Amino acid sequence: MSTTPPTSPRPRLPSPLQELRDDRFTRHGLTLVLKRDDLIHPDLPGNKYRKLSPNLDAAVAAGHTVLLTFGGAYSNHLRATAAAGRLLGMETIGVVRGDELAERPLNPSLTQCAADGMRLHFIDRATYRRKTDPEVLATLLRATGASHPYVIPEGGSNSLAVQGCTALGEELRGHAHTAAVACGTGGTLAGMAAGLAPDQRALGIPVLKGGFLGPEIRALQERTFGAPTANWYLDERFHFGGYARTPPELTAFANDFEDRHGLPVERVYVAKLLYALTALSEEGAFAPGTQVTAVITATEPAPPAAQSSTSR
Incomplete structure (x- = not known):
């Protein structure tokens, strides 16, 4: 990221690949590989670095000193934007869906x-559902006192972010038959799919219920590339009741996966992705010989006291 101060860690790109031996895949002739985007940057892990980087460059180039964005109470995007603001010395405002109390x-x-x-x-x-309406946005700007902010959409998903995520697909060329990612707003899948080789497919696992994501991904690709690509699909069965819902079945799966492989499993996005791929493997959704590559896009938030933000 060209705007990151020189004292900040450099991004680890391309992010590493890690093959796992998991009998729930190997007994069906499948190979499970993790694309460790969670290791790109300690403060802006995963798709958040890829999506925010071009937006931050645009904000700085236009002379903005304030970033304003949106998210739910468990938003990884809000967390990454706040960290980016700290690293760049920019003010950040997060508009949060829900009642403060x-x-x-x-x-x-x-x-x-x-x-x-x-x-x-x-x-x-x-009000949050209408946040992009000009009148609602103007009211928000007055209420927050934001002066000439650079506005980043929910999840960071705009054309700049989609362009930033094409590099993810390009890094996966030759390293996946099916590349899978958990989806919130769809920007990562939209960009990743565009960057893949013609013989690869992209699978999205929505973490929200509602069935709205397909049209939004197509619209993102149309705005960014002029037309949607035909190499992606969604499986909407694994949202577990909605965003940030972690029922006992999902928690048990994540705990077991951590015990099997010694890897932390973020609960909002990554657990649902890995659960879905395991279930699809058992269902026979992938042909024998398929390499399934799961993009690990998120990490659990560390306690603030454990962060080194005051030293940077």
Whole structure:
């Protein structure tokens, strides 16, 4: 990221690949590989680095000093934007979906946002659904006191972000038959699919229910590339009731995966992705000989006291 201060860690790109021996895949003749995007940057892991980097470059080039963005109470995007603002010396404002009283005390993600200097502005869910309306956005800007902010959409998913994620697909050329990623707003899948080779497919696992994501991904690709690609598909069965829902079945799966492989499993996105791929393997969804590569896009938030933000 060209805007990152020289004292900050350099991104680890391309991110490493890690093959796992897991009998739930090998007994079906499949190879499971992890694309460790969670190791790209300690403060901006995974797809957040890829999506934010071109937006931050654009913000700095245009002379903005304030970043304003949106997200739910467990948003990894809010957390990454707050960290980026700290690293770049920019003010950050996070518009959070939900009632402030209901979100107190702050969960670990929002606690980290606040520790990194982000001002949190809570709005009700009905208003949040209309956040892109010009009148609603103007009201938000007045309420937050934001002066000439650079506005980044929810999840960071805009054309710049989609372009940033094409490099993910390019890095996976020759390293996957099916490349799979958990989806929130769809920007990562939209870019990754465009970067893959013609003989590769992209699979998206939505972590929200509602069935709205397909049209949004197509719209993102149309705005970015002029037309949608035909090499991606979604399986919408694995949202477990909605965003940030982690019922006992999913928690048990994540705990077991961690015990099997000695790897931490983030619960909002990564656990649902890995659960889905395991279930699809058992269903025979992948032909024998298939290499399934799971893109690990997120990490669990560390306690703010454990972060080294004050030293950078």
